Amino acid sequence: MAEWWRDAIIYQIYPRSFMDTAGNGVGDLRGITERLPHVASLGVDCIWLSPIFVSPQRDMGYDVSDYCDVDPLFGTLEDFDALIARAHELGLKVITDQVLSHTSDQHIWFKESRTSRDNPKADWYVWADPLPDGSPPTNWHSHFGGPAWEFDATRGQYYLHNFLASQPDLNYHNADVRAAILETCAFWLERGLDGFRLDTVNYFFHDQRLRSNPPAEATRQVMATDLYGMQRNIYNKTRPENLGFLEDLRRLTDRYGDTMMVGEVGESGDRSIEIMAEYTAGTHRLHMCYSFAMLSEEFTAGHFRRCIEGFQRGAPDGHPYWSFSNHDVARHPSRWAEHAVDHDTIARLTGAMLMSFEGTIGIYQGEELGQEETVMKFHELTDPPALRFWPAVKGRDGCRTPMVWEQDAANAGFSEGQPWLPVKAPQRARAVDAQEAANDSLLHFYQDIIAWRKASPALTRGATTFLDLPEPFLAFRRVAKEQTLTCIFNLSPEPAAFRLDGEARLTGPAHGTIDGTTLVLPGNGFAYLHHQGALTLTPATLVAAQ
Missing domain, CATH: 2.60.40.1180 (Golgi alpha-mannosidase II)
Structure with missing residues (x-):
């Protein structure tokens, strides 16, 4: 196997915000295909697409209602095939987000499951009776606030949701569920996909005994904004059965040649390294894992060293994947602004750091422009956590605003319609065409630093x-x-x-x-x-x- 991913640079595309060709203000697959030459010009090896599947979009595509089709918002399966073909022409691999731990409540599986306690899919989701006083079966919290259980009057039971109530968790203890999910993954591999980014990869299984989580030490700030962090989340995720399913996934992907799976480990601290080590041990589980270790506010030499050395010691069989930004966190030049001479200078510094790290590297669309976090007003928000917890939580919309292609065009060349999130002046000022015309721009710096990494035996x-x-x-x-x-x-x-x-x-x-x-x-x-x-x-x- 060539194992192209070992020294790869992976460019994350957030489809809603990359390029709109339909004029509806939302990016689409044709837009991505149109702009792929820009991505290829950076010298990266692969694109990662955030979810494009059929979805009611309550969590921007991370609530899937049909795993085997493209949401009409983004185009068609034919558009997807054209994107794959064009990417491969340009020497780019393509991986997609696979959101496998939960579905939308609009998925046909869940619609059937909730109709009764004895239908063919009755056990495809995690259902449980109320406690004698009517309260939820466990004390587990949802990431998006409140209990991780929603009561359904038709069945007279609660169902589990680690995220929105409209995102019910699948029951991976059911062999039929596992088989169905593997079939959906095979569907995309058959279309030429080069691998998967597995969302919430340690959330597939829950504790069948439905034991409540013990408390964790939590600061007052955590208590105010993140009830999830007040527990040691040992029964609602990272269960030992996860390993067997990862091995099933690996057997599937290995049938398709030089494919790759990278898993998102939703965990913090030293435990994340332990999980990554376990999930990448040997050659029969995941190829790579990454955590949120470098996506935090911390910006010290000791922190970066601990992240890298911790992985070296704790996951000797694993292969690291490092990134500073993605669609879930504030853009890093803004996040680390207090340590900066100015915005562009720290953008260059952090770009150089990232391209010097051992392992696979991830960059997020607009990072090559030095894009900064967009300051949002409440009426502009779409992100569920921000809408629920504003102003304590600013949400993820600020890092998801549209790509800026042409400085003087309407909506910076992103769309002829009203963009789903605003294009503001600070973002417009960093447009691709303006940076292409300036020899000393951050765009050219990224092209140079990526080329330098690829030409350096020591850095690769x-x-x-x-x-x-x-x-x-x-x-x-x-x-x-x-x-x-x-x-x-x-x-x-x-x-x-x-x-x-x-x-x-x-x-x-x-x-x-x-x-x-x-x-x-x-x-x-x-x-x-x-x-x-x-x-x-x-x-x-x-x-x-x-």
Whole structure:
């Protein structure tokens, strides 16, 4: 197997917001196909499509009502086939989100399941009787607020939903459910898909004994905004039966050649590494997992080092997938703005960091433009958690606003109609055509840094060893047979200098200089040092103190 995914860069497309060709204000498959040359020009290897399946769109497609068809909002199966063909012509692989733990309540399976307790699909979802006082069967919380159980008067029972009440969880303890889900996955592989991004991959099974979760230590802030975080969620997800189903999925995908599955692990802290290790152990489960470890507010050298070294130690069989932004979190240049000289400078720094990490790399549409988080007003919101918990929760709409293609066009070239989310002036200013015309733009920087990564044996295949430097400096060595690079990043807006003990030269894109034996990094600066012998870096402040 070629295993194309091992050093791949995967570009996430949020279809609703990429390109609209129908004029209804919502992006579509034809729009994606039209704009694929832009994606290919970045030098990435693969696109990941967020859900395109038939859906009532109450959670923007993560509530699927038909796994084997394209929602008319996005186009047709023929449009999907055309997208796959064009992507492959351009040398791009294609993976899609598979939302397998739950469906929409509009899915035909659930409509039948809720009609009675003895119909053919009665056990396809997680149903349970009320407790004697009428309360839910367990204390489990929904991610989107309130209990994870909704009472259904027809059956006189509760059904489980880890997310919206309109997103009932499937009962994976039922072999017929597992078989049906595998059939839906095979449907897309038959159409030439190159793999899957598995949403909420550790949520497939629940505890059949319906035990309530024990409490977790929670801060007052967590208590106010996230009841889910007040429990140790050990019975409603990450059950041991998950492993067997992942092995079934792997057997299926292996029948289709060089395919790949990457799972989203919905867990925090050290437990996420443990789960990723378990889910990627050997060669018979997932190819990769990723967590939300680098999608948080934390921006310290120690944090990034702990994430990477924690994976190295805790998941030795696994292959890491790192990203800083996606459709669920605030865009990282805005998220980490307090550490920035300015927006564009930290966008370059973090782009350089990400492209230097060992493993597979994910970038989110607009990241190559240095796109910033859109400031939303309440009347502009569509995201369920924001609508429910505003203003304590700002929601995910700010990172989902449309791509900006042409600075002077209506709606920045995204749509001739009214966009489903607004295109505002700060976003318009970062349009693709404007950045293509400017030699020093972030778009050209991303093209350069991606090309640099791909041309570097050390960055694509080299092992990683960290250097012991104080905050705010992240430094590590990437070593391959053909090349040794020391990569150093200044995570502070303040300039810094380092004494170099050993011969080295700057190589690749850099935001720093060497003066004799001194490396100088401006605020948010970075450098790649090529060397053959030993090389030691000592911060100038420590040298002065000596």
